[in-house]
Amino acid sequence: MEREIHDFISYLHETKKSSSNTEISYERDLRKMARFLEDRGIREAKAVRELDLEGYLDYMERGEFASSTISRSVASIRAFFQYQMKVNGMEKDPSDNLRPPKVEKKMPEILSIQEVDLLLLQPDLNTPKGIRDKAMLELLYATGMRVSELIHLQVDEVNLQLGYVTCKEHEKERIIPIGNVSRDALILYMDKARDTFVKDSKEKTLFTNCSGKAMSRQGFWKVLKGYADAAGIKRDITPHTLRHSFAVHMLQNGADIKSVQEMLGHSDISTTQIYLSMNMNRMRDVYMKAHPRH
Known part of the structure; x- marks a missing residue:
């Protein structure tokens, strides 16, 4: 099934112009499914039956995979077999009746403004590494960009004079303003600091590791985790926590939801609206605590 998965991912990339995150996610889900099926002697998409896919879902549920993981896998599998129907002429879609488990929607984890301030105070500005880390954290919180966008950002995609960055993914791009604090850190x-790490003049990646190569997601996650621990933040935060925090804090301070949607790069405003509901919940709590006749 290797070739069929490869062709499907190429279709997503070239025809659908999917994001790299979507492609990585689909490929990971489909390879897991393929390994399960190949262990049972099924090596081609056309040989897969509805019962085989139900068996795979049972296997995932018995393995105590999170409901959200199973639901994402179902979406990947259905997209894959719909492609097989459309392009390769499969007569029956074995995923047609596949239904994901109900996923309990959890509110994203966010930091308070005070926690963000404390986190951003942790890097040591007396060292090149601390200067670099401060610039990365400030930029991530200033823009709400995804960590994948941060680590792939190029030097020429930052306009320090006018105060904005350009995020590019495939043929899509969006311009996000940055404030003075982030601009000064950059x-x-x-x-x-940058020349301390980057010895190759051809290297155009804005942020690199200590060897002068593009930083990995795992590398940045370790940087963030270290500073969160130093700040005494006990919650298990991820790079996405700063993205969530950016969105909620923007709305709390009067930004309109359409602008926040554009800055986050959400194609559907309903994705952004979860932050609006979080903001409403906060206002309700403030009201209940503060209003004399609640």
Whole structure:
């Protein structure tokens, strides 16, 4: 099934112009399914039956995979077999009756403004690494960009004079303004720290690891985790926590939801609306605590 999965991912990339995150997610889900099926002697998409896919879902549920993981896998599998029907002429879609488990929607984890301030105070500005880390954290919180966008950002995609960054993914791009604090942190990094890491003049990635190569997601996650621990933040935060926090804090301070949607790069405003509901919940709590006649 290797070739069929490869062709499907190529179709997503070239025809659907899917994001790299979507492609990585689909490919991971489908490879897991393929391994399960191949262990049972099924090596081609056309040989898969509805019962085989139900068996795979049972296997995932017995393995105590999270409901959200199973639901995402179902979506990947259905998209894959719909492609097989459309392009390769499969007569029957074995995923047609596949139904994901009900997923309990959890509110995203966010930091308070005070926690963000404390986190951003942790990098040591007396060291090149601290200067770099401060610039990365400030930029992530200033823009709400995804960590994949942060680590792939190029030097020429940052306009320090006008104060904005350009996020590019496939043929899509969006411009996000940055404030003075983030801008100053970037200027300090470019002036005092980047050349410490980057020895190759051809390297255009904005943020690199200590070897001068593009930073990985795992590398940035370790940086963030270290500073969260140093700040005494006990919750298990991820790079996405800063993205969530950016969105909620923007709405709390009066930003309109359409602008936040554009800055986050959400294609559907319903994805952004969850942050609006979180903001409403916060206002309700403030009201109940503060209003004398609640």
